[in-house]
Amino acid sequence: MLSVFLLPVITLARYVPAREWIRPYAAPAAALTAAVVLCLIDCIPNAHVTPIFIVAAGGITGLRVFHEPEPAPEEAVSES
Secondary structure: OHHHHHHHHHHHHHOOOHOOOOOOHHHHHHHHHHHHHHHHHHHHHHHHHHHHHHHHHHHHHHHHHOOOOOOOOOOOOOOO
């Protein structure tokens, strides 16, 4: 169970630099990661797992497969 909660932290730290966490595209993932870490800290003495945090951890871990869409190549304009 520990790896379920730590993998999103590692993923965010590896794929999104810390200076980018305040940007609009990365701020929600950083906030969810903080919530997952707080849940992990809470689970140490209580061992009460809430499914929403596991779903959030899966969403953050999904950043590993997310790729920015590549811009469409510009068509060559031939002058005839």
